Amino acid sequence: MNIQRLLEKDLEKYSHYHQYGKVPTYIPALAKADPTDVGISIINTKGNSFCIGECQKKFSLQSVSKPLALILAIMDNGKEKVFSKVGMEPTGDPFNSINKLTGADKPYNPMINAGAIAVTSMIKGKNSLKKFQRIIDLFKKLSGNENLDINHEVYSSEIETGNRNRSLAYYMKDKDIIEGQVEDIVKLYFKQCSIAVTCTDIANMASVLANEGVIPKTSERVIPRNIAQMVRTLMATCGMYDESGRFALTVGLPAKSGVGGGIMAVVPNRFGIGTYGPALDEKGNSIVGMKILEELSKKLDLSIY
Ligand SMILES: NC(=O)CC[C@H](N)C(=O)O
Numbered sequence: 001m002n003i004q005r006l007l008e009k010d011l012e013k014y015s016h017y018h019q020y021g022k023v024p025t026y027i028p029a030l031a032k033a034d035p036t037d038v039g040i041s042i043i044n045t046k047g048n049s050f051c052i053g054e055c056q057k058k059f060s061l062q063s064v065s066k067p068l069a070l071i072l073a074i075m076d077n078g079k080e081k082v083f084s085k086v087g088m089e090p091t092g093d094p095f096n097s098i099n100k101l102t103g104a105d106k107p108y109n110p111m112i113n114a115g116a117i118a119v120t121s122m123i124k125g126k127n128s129l130k131k132f133q134r135i136i137d138l139f140k141k142l143s144g145n146e147n148l149d150i151n152h153e154v155y156s157s158e159i160e161t162g163n164r165n166r167s168l169a170y171y172m173k174d175k176d177i178i179e180g181q182v183e184d185i186v187k188l189y190f191k192q193c194s195i196a197v198t199c200t201d202i203a204n205m206a207s208v209l210a211n212e213g214v215i216p217k218t219s220e221r222v223i224p225r226n227i228a229q230m231v232r233t234l235m236a237t238c239g240m241y242d243e244s245g246r247f248a249l250t251v252g253l254p255a256k257s258g259v260g261g262g263i264m265a266v267v268p269n270r271f272g273i274g275t276y277g278p279a280l281d282e283k284g285n286s287i288v289g290m291k292i293l294e295e296l297s298k299k300l301d302l303s304i305y
Contacts, residue, residue: 001299001300003042003050003300004050004052006296006299006300007040007042007050007051007052008052010040010292010295010296011038011040011052011053011292013295014288014291014292014295015036015038015053015277015288017277017279017287017288017291018035018036018038018277018279018287018288019279020279020281020287021035021277021279021280021281021286021287021288022035022279022280023035023261023278023279023280024259024280024284026161027154027157027158027161027162027259028157028160028161029151029153029154029156029157029158030060030154030157030259030260030278033059033260033261033278034278035278035279037053037054037057037261037276037277037278038053038054038275038276038277038288038292039051039052039053039054039055039057039198039199039274039275039276039277040052040053040055040199040273040274040275040276040292041055041198041199041200041202041203041273041274041275042203042271042272042273042274043200043203043204043206043207043216043271043272044207044216044270044271045207045210045211045216045269045270045271046216047207047216047217049200049203051199051200051203053276054199054276055198055199055200056198057198057199057276058151058196058197058198059196059197059198059260059261059262059276059278060151060154060193060194060195060196060197060258060260061139061192061193061194061195061196061197061202061258061260061262062193062258062259062260062262063095063111063113063116063193063256063257063258063259063284064197064202064256064257064258064260064262064263064264065116065135065139065192065193065195065258066110066111066115066116066119066256067110067111067209067231067234067235067239067256067264068135068138068139068142068192068205069116069119069120069123069135069192070082070110070116070119070231070234071138071223071227071228071231072123072134072135072138073119073120073122073123074227074230074231075223075224075227076122076123076124077122077124079227079230081122082110082119082122084106085106085118085122085177085178086106086107086109086110086115086118086119086177087104087106087107087108087109087115088109088234088237089108089109089237089238090108090109090237090238090242090244090245091108091109091112091238091241091242092242093112093241093242094241094242094283094284095111095112095113095241095242095283095284096112096113096164096165096168097112098114098164098167098168098171101114101168101171101172102171105175106118106175106177107168107172107177108238109234109237109238110234110238111234111235111238111239111241111256112238112241113164113165113168114168114171114172116189117165117168117169117172117178117185117186117189118172118177118178120135120185120188120189120192121178121179121180121185123135123188128184128187128188131188132188132191132192135188135191135192136148136149136150136192136195138222139195139205141215141222142204142205142208142215142222143197143201143202143204143205144204144215144217145197145201145204148195148196148197148201149195149196150191150194150195150196151194151195151196152194154193154194154196154260155190155191155194158190158193158194159187159190162186162190165186165189165190166182166183166186169182169185169186170182193258193260197262198274198276199262199274199275199276200274201274202262202263202264202272202274203264203271203272203273203274204272204274205264205272205274206264206265206266206271206272206273206274207271207272208222208223208228208272209223209228209231209232209254209266209272210266210267210268210269210270210271210272211269212225212228212229212269213225213227213228232254232266232268233254235254235255235256235266236248236253236254236255236304239254239255239256239257240255240256240257240283240285240290241257241283241284241285242283243281243283243285247285247290248305250290250294250297251265251290251293251294251297251302251303252297252302252303252304252305253265253266253267253273253293253297253302253303253304254266254268254304255293257284257285257286257289259280259284260278261276261277261278261279261280261286261289262274262275262276262286262289263275263285263286263289263290263293265293267302267304268304270302271302273293273296275288275289275292275293276289277289277292
C-alpha cells in the first residue's frame with residue numbers, strides 16, 4: 001500500500017475529530033495551540049520518511065519525554081536500581097493522580113507523572129544544568145535534530161502551575177523514593193517536558209526504538225537492545241495512561257502520548273510514527289492522533305498482538 005496516499009486520505013477523513021476534544025488549560029501556555037492542527041510523520045527502519053499536514057509545527061514533548069528519560073535513567077543506573085524506585089504496573093488512574101502513590105512503596109510505573117519524576121531524579125550529572133544537557137543530548141541524537149531546545153514559555157508556565165507535580169515529589173522525598181532537592185528535580189522534569197519538537201522529530205525517535213536501539217539512517221547504536229525492549233513494553237502497557245487497554249485493543253502498538261498533543265508510536269522492526277493534534281480527550285491523549293493511529297493500524301496490519 002502507498003503510505004503517502006494513505007496518510008493523505010486519513011488526514012482528509014479524520015482531522016475533524018479535533019472537535020471531540022479540547023486543548024489543555026491546566027498548563028496555560030498549552031491552551032494557545034490551534035486545535036485544528038494535525039500532523040503525521042512515519043519513518044521506516046530503512047530511514048525512508050513520509051509526512052503530511054503540520055509536520056513543521058513545534059509543540060512541547062510533555063509526557064512523550066517519559067520513555068526517553070527512562071532510557072537514560074536505566075543506562076545510568078541499571079534496571080535493578082531504577083525499578084527499585086518505580087514500579088512496572090498500570091494504574092488505571094489519571095496521569096497526575098496522587099491516589100495510588102500514597103498506598104504503595106513506590107510510584108506504579110514510569111509513564112505517569114510520579115514515576116517520571118522519580119526516573120528524572122535518577123539521571124546522572126554534576127548539577128541540574130549538566131543533567132539537562134545529557135537529557136537533551138540524548139533527545140537530539142534520537143531525533144537526528146541538533147537544534148532541539150526548550151520552549152521557554154511552556155517551561156515558565158509549568159513552573160508557575162505545577163503544584164500537583166511538586167506535591168507528588170515532596171511525598172516521594174518523604175518516602176525516600178527520590179534524593180536531592182525537590183524543586184531542582186521538578187524543574188528538571190518541567191524542562192524535559194518543555195522541549196519543543198515536531199511530529200517528524202518524534203517519528204525519528206520512535207524509529208530508533210522500532211529498530212532495536214539503532215538509528216536507521218546512520219546504523220549507530222544509541223540504546224542497548226534490552227533497554228529498547230523494556231521501554232517499548234512499558235509504553236505498551238502504561239503509555240496511554242488509563243486508556244492503555246483501549247489503545248491496545250484499537251491500535252495495538254507501544255506508544256506514548258503527551259498533553260502537548262504528540263503521540264510517539266513504535267511498530268517493531270517496521271516504523272516509527274509521530275502524530276500531532278493538540279485537542280485531547282478526557283484522559284489527556286490526542287484525539288486525532290489516536291484515531292489516525294487506529295486507522296493506520298487497521299489498514300497496514302500493525303498491531304503487535
Ligand atoms: N500527560 C502529560 O503530558 C503531563 C506532562 C506535564 N508536564 C505534567 O506534568 O502535567
